[in-house]
Amino acid sequence: MKLKKSMFVLLATMLGASIFLSACGSNTSNTGTGNTNTSADSTGSAKDKVTIDFWTFWGSETRKPIIEKIIDDFNKSQDRITVKHTYYPFGDIWTKELAAVAAGNPPDVIVNDINATSQRADKNQNTNLSEYLKKDDIKDRFFPQLWDTVIYKDEAYALPFTTDTRMMFYNKDQFKEAGLDPEKFPNTWAELEEAAMKLDKKDGDKYTRIGYSPQYGGFDWGSIAMNFDKGVNWFDQDGKPVINDKAHLDAMNYVLDNAKRIGQKNLDNFKASFGSKQANPFIAGQVSIWPEATTFYTQIRDYGQNLNYGVAPIPEVEDGSGHYSVGGGFVVEIPKGAKHPDEAWEFMKYLTDKSAQTYWAEKNFDSVANKEAANDPELMKNPVYKAAVDNMEVTKIFPTPVNAPDFLNLINPNRDAAILGQVPPQEALDKAQKDVENLLEQNQ
Secondary structure, three states, X not given: OHHHHHHHHHHHHHHHHHHHHHHHHOOOXXXXXXXXXXXXXXXXXXXXXXXXXXEEOOOXXXXXXXXXXXXXXXXXXXXXXXXXXXXXXXXXXXXXXXHHHHHOOOOOEEEEEXXXXXXXXXXXXXXXXXXXXXXXXXXXXXXXXXXXXOEEOOEEOOEXXXXXXXXXXXXXXXXXXXXXXXXXXXXXXXXXXXXXXXXXXXXXXXXXXXXXOOOOOOOXXXXXXXXXXXXXXXXXXXXXXXXXXXXXXXXXXXXXXXXXHHOHHHHHHHHHOXXXXXXXXXXXXXXXXXXXXXXXXXXXXXXXXXXXXXXXXXXXXXXXXXXXXXXXXXEEEOEOOOOOHHHHHHHHHHHOOHHHHHHHXXXXXXXXXXXXXXXXXXXXXXXXXXXXXXXXXXXXXXXXXXXXXXHHHHHHHHHHHHHOOOOOHHHHHHHHHHHHHHHHHHOO
């Protein structure tokens, strides 16, 4: 009896093991480059979804519902991937990401700065997308200058998501009051300065309105310098620094001449009077011409409903030299070491396709990277949005050089010294040139 009982237990154990091994052998294998973490039943259908973590800094009352609606639409569009949204403040998200990459536990997808994509690739902090692009060649959906920003050593490491461009907002009523044509914005910088003097208003020695100052708004000396040099900026096509070239000196002198006309003390006092609790000085009627990213439209829409304004391209140095503007933006990418890169790629494709990009542009009034979405007929009915899309033709984006990540920290102190009158402009630019050359030599 004991022998029969032992044999029965042995047979039962062997039968259980056989069933277990058979079940293991029927599981669907993952042939992609990432871990899917899914199981399958006897018919091969997936039982469990893969959950991927998507990090953004969009936590405001405006933007958070928009990105979460896009995420929800993606989750409902298929039955294999669930995207979880994780919000971190703008000042914290990338520090936390680098720590997570170093710890081997990064998010699956993150929104990141467009200009530093190559730097992250050089430091092995993001994922090479070449294998995915071989099967999903989607680069043509993006504006070419945006696609260029994600390339490192001829391979892509991110997908462009949003961009921006800067234009001149101007008060049409104040133009008319000053005897200027409200439908014709100055074409050159010299014409702009002439118009600005007509727009200035003073009460004795005190300015009550300033027509235009390069020190106000989102187009400072650095941006003007790029416009003066016909879109070259700080490094030529060979990567050589050209901080002290003549065009940049001319731009510096333009800024200084404006400050001399108005008086730096007047400019500082006027700027101090803006106050953090007051409306934007352009919206409040204190400044007539305000250069800014075209998303500034939303502030006018919300706080300047009765403002009669126009929007125009950045001036050019002389007729035909080019209305060059500067842009930036954000990308979506897969951090190095992400556990679900295949699923992350599928979500990134969705984020940058026409539907999601059109929705983001419509709700945020953001310039998006997808050309077809950017040219959506309904969006183009808004004259400011149309102007922003058209302005992409003259908008330059300048990724930070891999071998000079901190070069602006060397230029800016010299710029400040020149604007404050502490050193002559040429001397300041020569010093900045030498500082950047030394940085490149150290990082060679």
